[in-house]
Amino acid sequence: MSETPFTIEQFYKFIAQGKLMAGKCQKCGKIHLPPRTLCDKCYSQEFTWTEIQGKGKLLTYSIIHIAPQQFQDLAPYAVGIIQLENGLKLPGMITTLAPGQLHIGMPLTIDFGTCNTTQTWPQWPRYCFKPSKPT
Amino acid sequence: VFAGLDGKPLVSIVSAGLSKFGKNEGLYARELFAEAVKEAFDHCPRLEPKRDIKAMFVGHMGEAYEHQGHTGAATADWAGLLNIPATRTEAACASSGAALRSGVYAVLSGLADIVLVGGVEKMTHRTTAEVTEYLAMASDYPFEQWNGITFPGLYALMATVHMHQYGTTEAQMSQVAVKNHYHGTLNPKAHIQKEITLEKALTSRIVATPLKLYDCSLITDGASCLVLTKPELANRFTDQPVHIIGSGQASDTIGLYERQSLTSLQAAKIAAKTAYDMAQVTPDAIDVAEVHDCFTIAEIIAYEDLGFCQAGKGGTLAENGTTRLSGRLPVNTSGGLKAKGHPVGATGTAQAYEMYLQLTGQADKRQVKNAKTGLTHNVGGSGATATVHIYRSNQQ
Numbered sequence: 001m002s003e004t005p006f007t008i009e010q011f012y013k014f015i016a017q018g019k020l021m022a023g024k025c026q027k028c029g030k031i032h033l034p035p036r037t038l039c040d041k042c043y044s045q046e047f048t049w050t051e052i053q054g055k056g057k058l059l060t061y062s063i064i065h066i067a068p069q070q071f072q073d074l075a076p077y078a079v080g081i082i083q084l085e086n087g088l089k090l091p092g093m094i095t096t097l098a099p100g101q102l103h104i105g106m107p108l109t110i111d112f113g114t115c116n117t118t119q120t121w122p123q124w125p126r127y128c129f130k131p132s133k134p135t
Numbered sequence: 136v137f138a139g140l141d142g143k144p145l146v147s148i149v150s151a152g153l154s155k156f157g158k159n160e161g162l163y164a165r166e167l168f169a170e171a172v173k174e175a176f177d178h179c180p181r182l183e184p185k186r187d188i189k190a191m192f193v194g195h196m197g198e199a200y201e202h203q204g205h206t207g208a209a210t211a212d213w214a215g216l217l218n219i220p221a222t223r224t225e226a227a228c229a230s231s232g233a234a235l236r237s238g239v240y241a242v243l244s245g246l247a248d249i250v251l252v253g254g255v256e257k258m259t260h261r262t263t264a265e266v267t268e269y270l271a272m273a274s275d276y277p278f279e280q281w282n283g284i285t286f287p288g289l290y291a292l293m294a295t296v297h298m299h300q301y302g303t304t305e306a307q308m309s310q311v312a313v314k315n316h317y318h319g320t321l322n323p324k325a326h327i328q329k330e331i332t333l334e335k336a337l338t339s340r341i342v343a344t345p346l347k348l349y350d351c352s353l354i355t356d357g358a359s360c361l362v363l364t365k366p367e368l369a370n371r372f373t374d375q376p377v378h379i380i381g382s383g384q385a386s387d388t389i390g391l392y393e394r395q396s397l398t399s400l401q402a403a404k405i406a407a408k409t410a411y412d413m414a415q416v417t418p419d420a421i422d423v424a425e426v427h428d429c430f431t432i433a434e435i436i437a438y439e440d441l442g443f444c445q446a447g448k449g450g451t452l453a454e455n456g457t458t459r460l461s462g463r464l465p466v467n468t469s470g471g472l473k474a475k476g477h478p479v480g481a482t483g484t485a486q487a488y489e490m491y492l493q494l495t496g497q498a499d500k501r502q503v504k505n506a507k508t509g510l511t512h513n514v515g516g517s518g519a520t521a522t523v524h525i526y527r528s529n530q531q
Contacts, residue, residue, distance in 0.1 A: 008277045012277075034278065059296070059397065060292045060293070060295045060296045060299075060397055061292070062288050062291035062294075062295060062343045062344050062345075062346075063341070063343065063344040064283060064285055064287075064288050064291075064343045065340070065341045065342055065343060065344075066263065066267060066285065066287065066342045066343065067264075067267070067283060067285065068268040068271060068280075068283070068285060069264040069267075069268060070268070070283075071283040072264065074283065079282055079283060079288055079292075080292070081292060081391070081392045089392045089393065090278065090392060091278055091279055091284055091391070091392040092282050093282050093283060104296070104299050124281070128282075
């Protein structure tokens with residue numbers, strides 16, 4: 001059991017510690033990534049934290065050329081949706097890769113340390129995805 | 136499924152109005168809305184607005200554009216309807232689809248037998264970067280916006296999978312733009328009334344791969360409105376009402392990343408099923424449609440979600456001429472969001488305005504011959520809201 005709230009803010013506090021954490025409903029077992037304060041399946045408010053392996057595959061991607069003001073210094077940059085274990089998914093930036101190398105299904109690993117950022121925004125704890133090293 | 140409704144009119148449209156779409160410099164949203172209202176009132180001389188209109192719902196997406204919220208009251212006042220209940224509806228780019236649906240609720244409930252519904256957005260005085268940021272507010276903030284995923288970016292993520300899974304091509308997407316720009320030349324109120332070539336669309340600058348400038352709808356100022364009433368009252372106001380026979384609305388996860396499918400909008404499919412069931416019609420009964428082509432891939436996905444073709448065949452439908460004005464099922468005869476323009480809050484009822492013109496034979500150069508049954512499809516965000524309405528002309 002944990003005393004920490006099962007909120008998006010707490011999710012990002014874990015990201016700052018280099019951990020990808022999801023909430024697991026104690027009643028029905030559903031895993032929520034991002035965590036939720038109310039289980040959408042069974043309406044329970046009892047959860048435990050469970051760490052999610054930061055390895056997954058790329059479901060889709062795009063290279064953003066026209067960016068909002070806060071991200072203009074980074075453009076063009078790659079974004080995608082990554083499928084993790086248990087069918088969980090997260091969107092994120094994909095770094096350290098030439099755009100032409102992106103392809104659906106490629107293995108990616110979450111990274112907490114060296115994500116791109118700009119002076120103006122965003123300054124919060126970040127995660128991003130990088131190509132997995134060949135094994 | 137809907138006892139007692141089975142294809143009978145739910146409500147009737149007795150008049151409609153649309154401002155010029157485009158860059159309307161020096162006008163506030165409420166002033167644009169007044170332009171649309173003036174057309175609707177002038178067009179229906181038997182309507183006495185101050186006496187007859189009992190409630191109002193106005194779609195408006197963003198306070199950021201004019202630093203102005205509370206649009207229901209502001210537009211009611213500028214429409215000369217001070218003191219009536221006036222409520223703003225917000226569902227991103229489906230804000231006025233939701234206004235129309237709210238009007239249907241109001242009339243069917245019996246609480247208000249004559250209702251003005253509409254929508255408005257004033258956007259062009261802002262920079263592209265500002266509009267990009269404001270539109271992104273309709274997507275998930277802590278995961279999508281924080282990661283710099285723009286609106287074109289979200290539809291680009293869908294397009295990438297659609298191309299991978301079904302073999303849809305960039306040229307097929309560009310054909311949607313070519314068609315809608317052609318239709319735009321036939322609509323004197325369209326923002327852009329100029330044809331484009333396939334090559335121009337394909338070589339336009341990249342916004343978010345694989346989407347290019349000509350895959351994206353326009354940043355536009357505009358307003359639209361409709362006067363709705365109970366079907367049994369319609370003939371009091373006009374000899375040519377258009378009946379709404381099906382109305383569906385549904386929601387989905389705010390984040391695209393949480394969806395089951397990236398090649399289909401489940402909310403649109405649910406809304407369509409509700410509307411078809413209520414109207415007791417099937418997709419092959421539709422003579423003309425306005426669909427939410429915020430991006431060209433969105434029109435291709437709309438064909439599939441609405442049952443105009445099988446899943447994965449939307450690209451083929453876009454390039455084989457079926458959905459051109461001369462085709463079997465003309466789509467976006469107004470020019471769509473692509474050429475008529477996309478003042479986001481105004482779009483849902485602007486689609487209904489086009490359907491009103493088509494089903495009353497007033498669509499002039501872009502008139503679809505013998506159009507009896509029509510459909511509008513309005514999507515909010517990346518698909519977290521969708522509304523679908525089905526219309527029938529008064530002549531059967």
